[in-house]
Amino acid sequence: MVFPSPSAALRHRFERRSRRLEAAREVRESLVSLAGLIGRPVHDGDGEPLGRVADVVAHWNTDETYPPLSGVIVRVGARRAFVPASRIAAVGQQAVTLATARLDLRDFAARAGETALAAQVLDHQLVDIDGARVVRAADLYLATVGTVVRLVGVDVGFGSLLRRLGPARWRTRPTPEAVIDWASVYSFDPDAHHGRGGVRLARHRSELNTLRPAELADLLEDLGRRERHELLELVEPDTAADALEEMDADQLHQLLAESAAADAASLVARMEPDEAAEALRGLDHADRAAVLAAMDENAAQRLRPVLEFRASTAGGEMTTVLVLAHPRDTVADVRRMLAGQLEHVVDLDAIIVVDEDGRLVDDISLGELFVAEPDTRLSELIGPPWPITVTADTGLREVADRLIDARRLSVVVIDDDDRPLGRILADDVLDAVTAGRRWQFPRAR
Amino acid sequence: MTSPTITTPPRPAMPRRRWWRRVLLAAAFAGPGLIAANAGNDAGGIATYASAGAQFGYQTLFLMVLITVALVVVQEMCARLGAYTGEGLGALIREQFSLRVTAVALGAFLVANVGLVVSEFAGIAAAMELVGVSKFISIPVAAAVIWALVVYGSYRYAERVFLILSLAFLAYPIAAVLAHPDLGAAGSQLIWPHFTASKAFLLLAVALIGTTITPYMQFYIAAAIADKGIGPEDYPKERVDAVGGAIFADLISMFIIVATAAAITTRAPLASAQQAAQALRPVAGRFASQLFALGLLGASALAAAVVPLSTAYALSEAVGAERSVGKSFREARLFLSLFTGQIAIGAAVALIPGNLIQLLVQAQVLNGVITPILLTYVLVLANRRTLLGAAANGPVFRAVATACVAIIAVMAAAVLALTVAGWFGVG
Numbered sequence: 001m002v003f004p005s006p007s008a009a010l011r012h013r014f015e016r017r018s019r020r021l022e023a024a025r026e027v028r029e030s031l032v033s034l035a036g037l038i039g040r041p042v043h044d045g046d047g048e049p050l051g052r053v054a055d056v057v058a059h060w061n062t063d064e065t066y067p068p069l070s071g072v073i074v075r076v077g078a079r080r081a082f083v084p085a086s087r088i089a090a091v092g093q094q095a096v097t098l099a100t101a102r103l104d105l106r107d108f109a110a111r112a113g114e115t116a117l118a119a120q121v122l123d124h125q126l127v128d129i130d131g132a133r134v135v136r137a138a139d140l141y142l143a144t145v146g147t148v149v150r151l152v153g154v155d156v157g158f159g160s161l162l163r164r165l166g167p168a169r170w171r172t173r174p175t176p177e178a179v180i181d182w183a184s185v186y187s188f189d190p191d192a193h194h195g196r197g198g199v200r201l202a203r204h205r206s207e208l209n210t211l212r213p214a215e216l217a218d219l220l221e222d223l224g225r226r227e228r229h230e231l232l233e234l235v236e237p238d239t240a241a242d243a244l245e246e247m248d249a250d251q252l253h254q255l256l257a258e259s260a261a262a263d264a265a266s267l268v269a270r271m272e273p274d275e276a277a278e279a280l281r282g283l284d285h286a287d288r289a290a291v292l293a294a295m296d297e298n299a300a301q302r303l304r305p306v307l308e309f310r311a312s313t314a315g316g317e318m319t320t321v322l323v324l325a326h327p328r329d330t331v332a333d334v335r336r337m338l339a340g341q342l343e344h345v346v347d348l349d350a351i352i353v354v355d356e357d358g359r360l361v362d363d364i365s366l367g368e369l370f371v372a373e374p375d376t377r378l379s380e381l382i383g384p385p386w387p388i389t390v391t392a393d394t395g396l397r398e399v400a401d402r403l404i405d406a407r408r409l410s411v412v413v414i415d416d417d418d419r420p421l422g423r424i425l426a427d428d429v430l431d432a433v434t435a436g437r438r439w440q441f442p443r444a445r
Numbered sequence: 446m447t448s449p450t451i452t453t454p455p456r457p458a459m460p461r462r463r464w465w466r467r468v469l470l471a472a473a474f475a476g477p478g479l480i481a482a483n484a485g486n487d488a489g490g491i492a493t494y495a496s497a498g499a500q501f502g503y504q505t506l507f508l509m510v511l512i513t514v515a516l517v518v519v520q521e522m523c524a525r526l527g528a529y530t531g532e533g534l535g536a537l538i539r540e541q542f543s544l545r546v547t548a549v550a551l552g553a554f555l556v557a558n559v560g561l562v563v564s565e566f567a568g569i570a571a572a573m574e575l576v577g578v579s580k581f582i583s584i585p586v587a588a589a590v591i592w593a594l595v596v597y598g599s600y601r602y603a604e605r606v607f608l609i610l611s612l613a614f615l616a617y618p619i620a621a622v623l624a625h626p627d628l629g630a631a632g633s634q635l636i637w638p639h640f641t642a643s644k645a646f647l648l649l650a651v652a653l654i655g656t657t658i659t660p661y662m663q664f665y666i667a668a669a670i671a672d673k674g675i676g677p678e679d680y681p682k683e684r685v686d687a688v689g690g691a692i693f694a695d696l697i698s699m700f701i702i703v704a705t706a707a708a709i710t711t712r713a714p715l716a717s718a719q720q721a722a723q724a725l726r727p728v729a730g731r732f733a734s735q736l737f738a739l740g741l742l743g744a745s746a747l748a749a750a751v752v753p754l755s756t757a758y759a760l761s762e763a764v765g766a767e768r769s770v771g772k773s774f775r776e777a778r779l780f781l782s783l784f785t786g787q788i789a790i791g792a793a794v795a796l797i798p799g800n801l802i803q804l805l806v807q808a809q810v811l812n813g814v815i816t817p818i819l820l821t822y823v824l825v826l827a828n829r830r831t832l833l834g835a836a837a838n839g840p841v842f843r844a845v846a847t848a849c850v851a852i853i854a855v856m857a858a859a860v861l862a863l864t865v866a867g868w869f870g871v872g
Contacts, residue, residue, distance in 0.1 A: 035544075123539050123547075125765075136539065136765025156765060158779070164544045225531030225676060254674030 028174050031152070032093050034140040035164050036172030038118050040094055042074045042083070044101040051076035051103070053096055054118075056142070058151050061113035065183045066150035069142070072096055073108045073116065082108040091142060091149045093172045117151065125227055126154060127186040129207050132215035134222040139164065141174060153179045188227045208235050213242035221251055228255065238343075241270030244279065253282030256291070265294035268303075272347050274319040274428055277306035281316075305421065312432060314399055315392030318413045318422030319344075323351040327361065327379035331372045338366075349409050352387075352420050353378050359418040363387030363410075389414045392421055396432045399424055476686030477669035478524060481662045482516065482694035486701075488568025488745040489561065489812075490656045491614065492805035494698050495721040497649055498705030500714050503627070503634040504641060505702060508650055512657050513695040515849040517688050519820060522827040522838070522846065523663045524687035527670035528680045529836050534667045535763035538822055541832060550822050551763055557660045557815040558756040562791030564808035565752060568745030571718040571801040575738035581796065588792035591750050592785065604750070610743025613736050616728045618700040623727035624707035631703055644863055645714075651860045652806050654853055655813025657698065661752055663823055664759045677836070715802045753787035814861055817854035824850050 034056060041049045054075040058067040069091070071084040081103055089099040115121060117140055128135050139155035157178035163170045186204050208231070211219070216235065220228050220243060232240055232255070244252055244267060256264045256279060268276045268291060280288050280303065288307075292300050302320045309315025321344040325334050334351055341348065351369070353361040362382045372381060388402050388411045402411055403426055413422045486494075497505040523534065530537060539547045569587045570580035594603045666687065675683050701724075708724040715721050722737035729736040761780045795804065824846055830837045838846060 123544065125536075136536075138765065158764060161544065161764065165548055223531070224536070224671075225529070228531065250672075251674040254676055254679070258676045258678050 028176060029093075030143055031174040031176060032091055032142040032149075033155075033160075033172055033174045034117055034122060034142060035160075036093065036139075036174070037091070037096070037142075039168075040096070040172065042072065042096045042098065044098050044103075045089065046101065047097075048101075050074065050098065051081070054080050055116040056091075056118065057082070057114050057116050059113065060115040060187075060189075064150075066145070066152050067182070069149040069151075070114050074103065076103065080108045081106065085149065088149070091144065093174070121187060125188065125223060127208075127219060127223075127231070128156075128180050128184060129186055129204075129211070130184040131180070132211055132219065134219055135180065139174075141176065141179065151182055153182050154185055155179050186231075188230055205234055205236075209239050211235075211239070211243075213239065214246045216240070216243035217246035220255070221248055229259075237266055238270055241267050245271050245275040249278070249282060252279055257283055257287055261287075261290040261294040264291045265296075269295050269299035272319055272344065273302045273306055273321060273422075274317055274347075274424075277303055277316065278311065280307060281311055309392050312396050313392065314390045314394040314396070314411075314413045314424055315421065317396060317399075317428050317432065318392075318424045319347045319428075320422045321347050322420060322423060323348060324354050324358075324420070325351050325378055327353055327355070327377065327382060329378050330374065331369055331376045331378070331381075332374040334369060334378070335374070347423070347425065349425065350387075350423075352412060352423075353382060354420065358420075360387065360389065360412060360414055360420050363412055387412050389418075390424075391416070396429060400429045403429060476683065476690065477527075477666050477673065477675075478520060478683065478687030479690035479693065481666035481669065482520060482687075482690040483697070484662055484665065484748065484751070485516075485657050485659055485694050486614065486697055486744070487561075487565065487656075487748040488571075488741055489564040489805050489809045490698065491701060491741065491744065492564075492568070492571075492715070492721065492802050493649070493652045493656045493809045494701035495705045495724060496715045496802070496806050497653060498702040498707075498724070499709040499720070500649065500712060501641065501646065502706045502710075502712060503631045503703065504646075505649065505653060506631060506635045506699060507638045508653060509657075509695060509699050509702065510635065511852075512654055513692060515654075515853065516658050516691045516695060518842075518846050518849050519658055519663060519823065520666055520687045520691045521684060522823050523667045524670055524683055525680065525833065525836055526823070526826055527667035528675050528683055529677055529833050531671050531674070531676070532667075533671055533759060533762050534664045534823070534826075535759035537667075537826055537832075539763040539765075541826060541829065542822070547763060550819060551760055553815045553818045554660050554664065554759065555756060557812045557819075558752055559787055559790055560808040560811040561659070561661060561752045562749060562787050563794040564805045565745045565749035566792050566795035567801045567804045567808070568741050569749065570795060571805070572738040572742035572745060574801070575718055575722065575734050575741075580801070584792050584795050587746065587749070588788050591746065592788050595750050595754065595784070596781070604747065607743045607747035610739050611747055612743070613740030614697075614701075614744065616725055616736060616740075617697065617704050620725050620728045621700040621704035621707070624704055624724075626703050626707035631706075635699075647856065647859060647863070648810055649806070651813035651856055652809040653813075654856065655811065655816055656809040657695065658816050658820070658853070659812050660816055660819040661755060661812075663819060665755055668755070668759065668762075680836075716800070718802055721802060749788070749791070753784050753791070756787060757781075757783035810860065813853075814857045817850055817857050820850045820853065 037053050037056065040053050042051050042053055044050050051074040053072055055073040057070050057073060059070045060067060062068070069085050069088075071082050072088060072091075074081050074083055074096075083098060083103065087098055087100050088096060090097045110116065122137050122140055124137060126135050126137055127133075135154070135156045137154045138157055138160040140151060141153040141155060142149055143152045144150075145152075153176070155174075155176060155178060157175065159177055160175050163173070163175050184207070186208065208216075216231075216239065220231060223231060235243070244255070247255070256268070259267070264287075268279055271279065276299075280291060283291065292303070295303075306316065306318060306320055311317070321341065323334070323337050323341060325337065338345075338348070338351070348366070350363045350365045352363055355361050363386075364378065364381050368381055385406070385408070388406045388408055390399055390402060390411050390413055392413055392415065394413075399411055403409075408426075410423050410425045412420050413424060414420055526534065526537060532540075535551065538550050542550070566584050566587065570584050573583035573587075574580060670683060704727075705721065705724040708726060709715075709720065718737065718741065719734060722734045725733040725737050757780045760783055761777065764779060795801075797804075824838075826832060827846070828838045828843055
């Protein structure tokens with residue numbers, strides 16, 4: 001847009017700004033603050049006060065993005081009565097108006113699949129999936145969409161907390177400054193005994209699985225005990241296993257120790273062997289044996305050799321996922337082998353060539369393989385640079401020094417007879433070397 | 446084999462630092478319970494216990510036994526809350542009480558801890574005065590250094606130095622034995638209640654409660670247990686740590702009282718750190734002042750960082766900014782401003798001219814007055830079956846815990862009433 005004069009541009013900007021403010025005001029007026037609504041009067045159709053709002057109940061086990069209200073708990077004297085949504089004419093910022101004059105004074109009893117918002121969601125932990133963070137609800141916003149009142153957003157602003165501390169007049173006025181759309185919020189099941197599953201969880205499952213492992217690990221560390229287990233059960237086991245690899249060691253050990261052996265085994269089996277061994281090392285003997293016993297035999301076999309070595313030696317930190325080939329194999333053969341190991345591809349940066357006795361001959365990087373012709377035999381690729389090797393009892397410091405000297409990305413761990421046992425990647429060494437450097441809150445030493 | 450191409454922080458695992466590693470290993474084995482309870486033996490604690498010994502001799506020993514019972518009960522409840530919910534007290538209070546009631550709790554906690562920070566800086570100043578440095582130099586420098594160490598992340602190393610310095614106070618039990626205390630008097634005072642009905646005794650009693658059952662320790666133990674992920678399965682082990690830690694910490698406190706009571710017989714309020722240091726004379730001879738200064742500096746500097754950090758953490762947790770704190774400290778605005786504010790206020794108040802040792806004791810009185818407020822929250826939470834299920838307080842435990850909290854509350858209320866009356870010239 002071209003403006004004839006600077007003042008016209010200014011005027012245009014001013015108009016746009018005031019239109020925006022107008023829109024913001026409209027939104028603010030159509031939102032109902034849940035924290036503000038608690039304690040406000042409930043009127044009957046004629047405007048006569050019947051009682052006060054004690055809580056607002058919403059359908060929880062629903063596949064709808066924005067949970068519809070199922071009713072309001074009204075405090076009349078010392079009693080708490082439930083008014084179903086069908087009897088409510090309007091939910092406003094200042095009051096709830098009923099469509100009927102009659103009030104069924106039966107005491108409220110919680111029903112499965114419903115949640116009292118003020119008691120069980122407000123001030124509790126929620127997961128903001130888009131932002132990949134744990135938040136605490138400072139306020140919840142309701143809005144009337146068509147004829148149905150729905151929970152539409154959660155406020156996490158500090159300002160809203162201050163507003164709730166202030167006089168009653170402030171409390172009812174929404175201050176939507178830091179609001180998260182309810183569509184991207186994962187809320188926990190307030191009643192663990194509801195039983196897992198249900199349509200609500202199904203909707204969230206796919207969203208949670210889009211989180212990166214490191215993000216998921218952060219979420220798990222920030223959550224309370226019950227919430228942590230709920231979240232973990234919800235994500236795909238593979239995603240969960242990746243997240244566990246990123247978790248703080250203490251927390252991870254506790255998480256595994258308090259999971260059922262079968263659950264722990266299925267998670268650990270999906271972790272990379274070096275990380276899995278690290279996780280198992282933190283458990284006591286009985287727990288570790290139980291987890292290994294519950295594990296698929298293949299996975300357990302990959303772990304046992306690593307577990308025999310001490311932590312922070314080459315043997316204790318290596319991954320046992322190796323692709324072994326013989327000099328007579330062709331590049332195409334190796335590619336087929338690699339295709340079968342796709343899940344471990346982050347732990348593979350080279351393949352190992354062994355002779356007939358299983359002794360190490362060479363270590364051929366994936367780059368070399370990539371540029372070679374499919375029918376080339378590996379024997380033609382053997383040559384310098386020769387692999388760097390260490391024995392299983394080498395300290396990690398020395399492994400780091402060897403990596404630096406040779407400018408390679410991994411070293412091969414061999415036994416006394418030159419047979420390859422595993423591989424240590426540069427990133428594992430980095431983890432070990434920088435372990436003390438990550439900022440940790442000094443309160444829990 | 447060394448490599449010049451990479452720079453890494455010195456790691457404790459290097460062989461020539463083996464002794465260092467051993468100390469750290471011991472610290473690592475010390476569970477949250479032991480660490481939390483022994484945080485009570487900080488600068489304020491030393492000053493208060495020494496004051497008690499100097500002013501009332503062995504008379505406060507029986508009180509210390511009662512306080513130990515209360516401390517055990519309280520620390521156990523907090524440990525249980527942390528283990529069964531996986532959340533700190535700040536978050537629990539926010540979830541379980543209305544926002545206004547939460548604000549009262551956290552406000553009280555903040556005030557108590559700013560009081561503690563004041564006392565830590567007073568402790569640093571008292572230590573530095575023993576070696577001839579004016580507090581008008583030592584306090585601003587210490588505040589700046591501690592702030593920078595924490596914010597720029599080299600705190601972890603400084604912390605170890607402070608921790609080792611504060612081990613100087615392990616000399617107290619030895620001093621208590623070498624000083625040949627009047628065992629008969631100490632023993633009878635230990636098992637037979639002796640209360641003096643004076644305002645000074647009441648004030649000191651509340652200071653003793655405040656420094657031994659500090660609100661800070663309750664938040665610390667719950668948060669540390671939640672952080673470490675200790676759960677219901679491991680709780681029996683953790684309970685041993687919580688109870689044992691509380692008892693151990695109070696034994697040390699009683700040794701401090703006995704050592705000071707034996708060494709200083711003026712039976713008047715402590716006038717200076719110089720005087721308090723005399724209690725260590727049986728161990729350190731003419732170096733008693735220096736040893737006392739080292740210990741006081743270590744303990745104070747350690748707590749001057751950890752107390753504002755935990756306060757900021759608990760408040761951020763209750764507000765709902767958990768994540769930002771753990772990940773990127775410098776970007777957490779609320780956290781950083783809470784931390785900075787406490788250091789600034791603490792240092793500024795400690796600069797007000799006056800008797801440093803008495804300032805230390807007064808900060809503990811403030812804590813003692815606030816303690817029952819927060820203990821009430823802890824008690825209500827630990828009683829709640831909806832929160833803890835079968836792990837909630839049973840009837841007997843509930844009765845004992847309620848009695849402890851009630852007695853502390855009555856004493857705190859009395860101190861408060863006397864103080865307010867004092868403002869109006871009564872009493």
